Amino acid sequence: SQLEEMSLPLYFGWFLLSSIQDKIRCTSMDFLKTLDTLEAFKKHSIDFTGKAEKEVDLEQYFKAKGTLHCTTKYCDYGKAEGAKEYAQKPAVTDFYGSAFEMSLSALFVTPRTFGARVSLTEEQLLLWPDDAEKEAASAVPAAASLPLGSRAHVTLGCAEGIEPVQTGLDLLQIVALQQEGQQGELVEEMELGSLTYYGEGRWLISLREPICAPACFSSSYK
Numbered sequence: 324s325q326l327e328e329m330s331l332p333l334y335f336g337w338f339l340l341s342s343i344q345d346k347i348r349c350t351s352m353d354f355l356k357t358l359d360t361l362e363a364f365k366k367h368s369i370d371f372t373g374k375a376e377k378e379v380d381l382e383q384y385f386k387a388k389g390t391l392h393c394t395t396k397y398c399d400y401g402k403a404e405g406a407k408e409y410a411q412k413p414a415v416t417d418f419y420g421s422a423f424e425m426s427l428s429a430l431f432v433t434p435r436t437f438g439a440r441v442s443l444t445e446e447q448l449l450l451w452p453d454d455a456e457k458e459a460a461s462a463v464p465a466a467a468s469l470p471l472g473s474r475a476h477v478t479l480g481c482a483e484g485i486e487p488v489q490t491g492l493d494l495l496q497i498v499a500l501q502q503e504g505q506q507g508e509l510v511e512e513m514e515l516g517s518l519t520y521y522g523e524g525r526w527l528i529s530l531r532e533p534i535c536a537p538a539c540f541s542s543s544y545k
């Protein structure tokens with residue numbers, strides 16, 4: 324019934340506490356500021372601008388997308404496949420409202436999205452949908468064979484006209500390349516970590532010290 328559908332949220336996920344959101348925004352903005360000044364980045368800026376040699380201001384390029392969170396299940400108020408089953412999983416009802424420590428292990432930038440990779444613990448994987456990666460296979464064919472949790476991320480910003488669902492797909496592309504043994508091009512050791520270029524405007528910095536982010540497992544209706 325319509326009433327039952329209304330009782331399911333837009334999505335479930337881990338919502339980062341506001342103090343750590345501020346810290347992550349600072350760290351990630353500093354990273355963007357540094358990245359777009361690197362010669363190696365400028366060399367490939369055509370991926371972002373469509374024009375060779377044209378400078379790009381990444382801080383302006385990406386628009387923030389509301390409160391920082393790591394989506395577990397997109398339910399679309401019950402319209403998404405498997406939404407009801409997910410909402411009824413024992414782990415989901417048991418952990419609803421509980422506190423977690425999320426580990427942000429990398430930041431990545433593509434011409435479409437800016438995000439943070441989230442490395443899930445065994446316990447956190449209990450809340451991860453079994454089909455989260457498989458579901459992305461039409462967009463990223465290799466995704467179906469990637470380990471559970473490969474898609475886990477926090478969207479930090481999107482380019483004009485891009486929806487946040489793209490961030491997880493961009494991450495899956497990079498993880499697929501890593502799994503295929505493509506090392507990427509190690510560009511620079513930065514204070515934050517090692518910066519790697521994966522081609523086609525895809526950049527990833529593996530954080531020397533992962534960011535530990537307290538978060539609440541909950542849902543959003545808006």
Ligand code: A2P
Nearest residue numbers: 333334393394397477478486487488489490491
């Ligand atoms: P993300 O988790 O990458 O941030 P929207 O505002 O577009 O309705 O999306 C609400 C949240 O659900 C966003 O956080 C978004 O992306 C995520 N999301 C949207 N669509 C999907 C989808 N089809 N699959 C997985 N997550 C989605």
